[in-house]
Amino acid sequence: MSNVSRAPRRALRASPSPARLAAAIAAAIALVAAYTTAAAAPSSGPAAAGAGLAEMPAGSPRLLTEPFLQRPERSSVRVVWLTNFPGVLHEVIVGDRVQRLAPATTERMQRMLEDASSRSPATEGLGLAEVVARPVWRHEAVVSGLLPNRRVPYRVRSVAADGSVHESGVYTLQPLPTRGQPLKILLTSDQQNRYGFPAAMQKVEQMFGPLDAVLLAGDYVDNPRQASEWFDRFDPAWRNTPGAPGTRPFPNARPAFFPSLQGTYDRLFPEFPWRGGAILQHAPKFGAIGNHEQPGRYRPNARVAVNSGTQTANIGYMDNDPQPRWYAEMRYEDLKAQVNPSGDPAVREQWIRDHSHDWEVHRQLWTHPEGPEGEQYYVQRIGDVAIAVMNVSRIWRTFNVRPQDRGKFTEFVAENRNPDEWGFGDFHFERFDRDSPQFRWLRETLASPLFRGAKYRIVVAHHTVAGLGDNAMPVHADNVMHLDYTDESGAAKTRVVRMPGDSAGRAAVFRAEVLPLLDRVTRVRYEYPLSEDIWKHDIEPLLVDARVQLVHIGHSHVYSRVVGRDAPGLTYLETSSAGNTFGAFWTQPDGTPWRGALRGGGTGLFAPDSPWDKANYPRTDDPFGRQPVYPTLANPMQLWAGEPQPVPFVSSNDISTFSILDTGMGAVRSFAIDLRNPQAEPIEFDRFHLDTGRGPRR
Ligand SMILES: [Fe+2]
Numbered sequence: 001m002s003n004v005s006r007a008p009r010r011a012l013r014a015s016p017s018p019a020r021l022a023a024a025i026a027a028a029i030a031l032v033a034a035y036t037t038a039a040a041a042p043s044s045g046p047a048a049a050g051a052g053l054a055e056m057p058a059g060s061p062r063l064l065t066e067p068f069l070q071r072p073e074r075s076s077v078r079v080v081w082l083t084n085f086p087g088v089l090h091e092v093i094v095g096d097r098v099q100r101l102a103p104a105t106t107e108r109m110q111r112m113l114e115d116a117s118s119r120s121p122a123t124e125g126l127g128l129a130e131v132v133a134r135p136v137w138r139h140e141a142v143v144s145g146l147l148p149n150r151r152v153p154y155r156v157r158s159v160a161a162d163g164s165v166h167e168s169g170v171y172t173l174q175p176l177p178t179r180g181q182p183l184k185i186l187l188t189s190d191q192q193n194r195y196g197f198p199a200a201m202q203k204v205e206q207m208f209g210p211l212d213a214v215l216l217a218g219d220y221v222d223n224p225r226q227a228s229e230w231f232d233r234f235d236p237a238w239r240n241t242p243g244a245p246g247t248r249p250f251p252n253a254r255p256a257f258f259p260s261l262q263g264t265y266d267r268l269f270p271e272f273p274w275r276g277g278a279i280l281q282h283a284p285k286f287g288a289i290g291n292h293e294q295p296g297r298y299r300p301n302a303r304v305a306v307n308s309g310t311q312t313a314n315i316g317y318m319d320n321d322p323q324p325r326w327y328a329e330m331r332y333e334d335l336k337a338q339v340n341p342s343g344d345p346a347v348r349e350q351w352i353r354d355h356s357h358d359w360e361v362h363r364q365l366w367t368h369p370e371g372p373e374g375e376q377y378y379v380q381r382i383g384d385v386a387i388a389v390m391n392v393s394r395i396w397r398t399f400n401v402r403p404q405d406r407g408k409f410t411e412f413v414a415e416n417r418n419p420d421e422w423g424f425g426d427f428h429f430e431r432f433d434r435d436s437p438q439f440r441w442l443r444e445t446l447a448s449p450l451f452r453g454a455k456y457r458i459v460v461a462h463h464t465v466a467g468l469g470d471n472a473m474p475v476h477a478d479n480v481m482h483l484d485y486t487d488e489s490g491a492a493k494t495r496v497v498r499m500p501g502d503s504a505g506r507a508a509v510f511r512a513e514v515l516p517l518l519d520r521v522t523r524v525r526y527e528y529p530l531s532e533d534i535w536k537h538d539i540e541p542l543l544v545d546a547r548v549q550l551v552h553i554g555h556s557h558v559y560s561r562v563v564g565r566d567a568p569g570l571t572y573l574e575t576s577s578a579g580n581t582f583g584a585f586w587t588q589p590d591g592t593p594w595r596g597a598l599r600g601g602g603t604g605l606f607a608p609d610s611p612w613d614k615a616n617y618p619r620t621d622d623p624f625g626r627q628p629v630y631p632t633l634a635n636p637m638q639l640w641a642g643e644p645q646p647v648p649f650v651s652s653n654d655i656s657t658f659s660i661l662d663t664g665m666g667a668v669r670s671f672a673i674d675l676r677n678p679q680a681e682p683i684e685f686d687r688f689h690l691d692t693g694r695g696p697r698r
């Protein structure tokens with residue numbers, strides 16, 4: 001379940017006169033001490049916001065975001081915004097001539113941090129030497145009594161303890177659209193402070209106006225605990241590199257999330273040619289959990305002895321330091337007498353999260369629909385569109401296999417005997433194999449009237465489960481541990497350790513098969529067998545049976561569209577190309593790899609004598625031969641990236657793309673922008689229709 005406290009469903013009340021508002025503010029300020037204490041107080045337990053951390057100054061009161069919409073229902077929608085103060089009054093003002101008010105509930109955001117790597121007006125001059133807590137409050141109101149398919153203007157107002165009043169701009173809201181209503185839905189992902197996002201979002205706003213929904217396939221920011229990545233990342237030094245003529249202006253810019261998707265980047269960086277787009281104010285966002293939503297072990301400012309050296313656990317280090325939850329649960333059993341002598345279940349849960357990974361910022365920031373395991377995965381109907389949002393994300397680690405690498409395929413050799421510093425390869429954060437709760441939920445969801453009855457059936461998942469992207473390899477198998485060791489006679493041997501899916505079973509196998517060998521281990525390796533790809537073998541057949549037309553993915557930072565011969569009517573679309581790419585890996589018609597690019601680069605994984613089964617790791621193309629589709633209307637790589645021939649993808653740091661599902665047309669339309677030319681308009685380069693001729697199989 002989500003720990004977001006829900007705003008009470010109250011009827012909207014009439015707007016007060018200015019005099020009544022002033023009186024209300026005065027009364028509220030009189031209560032400020034008690035209110036502030038209550039609102040600012042961290043929730044009990046070790047999850048507290050600033051527990052053990054110094055707190056940076058909040059700065060003078062201001063809105064940290066414009067309002068954004070969440071969780072529309074038949075006659076209501078939620079409005080959320082964030083401030084750097086707890087305040088005494090927070091409300092939504094709805095309507096035009098006749099105004100009504102919807103009160104908000106307020107809570108402090110947990111684990112909003114900054115450190116020496118932060119670049120923001122809020123941290124400038126603080127000289128941060130270590131991780132500190134940043135004060136951020138979240139406000140959420142339910143606006144109810146709305147009529148379908150009718151937009152109503154709204155704005156939000158927050159009053160600080162000093163009496164200052166902070167109002168947003170005016171935007172529009174609506175409840176869930178009804179069936180038959182033509183919709184425009186943005187398909188995007190992987191903002192991660194990438195350069196091209198403000199340009200793409202600005203053009204979306206200009207060309208399509210208020211959208212009906214946004215589907216975001218994960219990777220919102222790089223480090224969700226780093227507050228400035230959401231609100232106000234900016235470094236004045238970016239101005240010193242304006243960029244050469246014919247290249248991207250201010251190439252060092254790394255725009256924050258909300259300024260990009262709310263059209264406010266000009267407040268931070270007025271010289272930058274794009275201010276972003278007012279997208280989230282008008283359209284509810286539905287999102288999947290990506291690898292970047294799940295930062296790793298929480299031990300801020302700890303000195304960590306690892307890999308024959310010492311590291312300080314700053315925000316970036318913690319982000320890339322998860323361990324699997326089953327391992328943390330196993331360690332908890334060993335240590336519980338010390339860490340939780342009273343056996344408090346909340347302490348246990350927090351200890352396990354702090355020693356594995358969590359998605360607390362994501363959970364607290366957004367108010368998504370909920371499935372059996374909260375917001376991890378859920379289903380939503382939006383007019384004629386049904387979306388099933390999955391969590392198939394896994395930690396991303398390096399392809400390198402040197403002794404000093406803790407990557408997809410190896411552990412640090414120096415830590416062979418110390419599993420407390422193992423990474424366990426690219427492990428999945430959440431199960432979706434056929435014995436998992438998520439798989440059962442998906443099967444039931446796809447068979448439900450709500451999903452089957454929808455004209456458009458879409459699955460949203462973060463990870464590159466198909467296509468030409470960098471991360472299409474290794475495939476989504478649960479990795480198989482291989483322990484290379486020396487036996488008592490000195491002979492080199494390998495033990496293959498097969499883990500069951502459940503946590504207790506994994507711990508049992510680890511204790512029985514791995515721990516006794518640790519003194520003899522020479523290498524810990526992982527394989528990801530092609531034949532055990534969970535997505536291909538377990539998930540895809542369900543989608544084909546349910547006549548899912550579109551799987552919306554991200555993660556490899558390319559535009560790539562593929563179809564499978566054995567998956568009729570099903571298109572995979574990766575929409576994560578917003579001016580930052582991790583490459584495309586495609587065998588050209590002449591049989592050579594595009595630009596010589598091979599997945600895994602020059603790593604030792606592919607050395608002739610490497611012990612890995614190289615057949616598992618296709619270096620180009622879709623791992624299962626799904627066919628890439630050429631853009632239908634134009635080829636941005638030919639136009640702007642020097643390609644002599646058309647190619648079936650967009651993979652360039654100079655090109656930002658965005659995609660719109662237009663249900664009035666029954667099509668997905670994709671547009672591209674040349675980031676080297678801020679005056680240029682986008683071109684529509686790809687359009688494909690979703691097959692609505694066949695319903696789900698009976
Ligand atoms: Fe990702």
Ligand SMILES: [Fe+2]
Pocket residue numbers: 190192219555556557
């Ligand atoms: Fe990403």
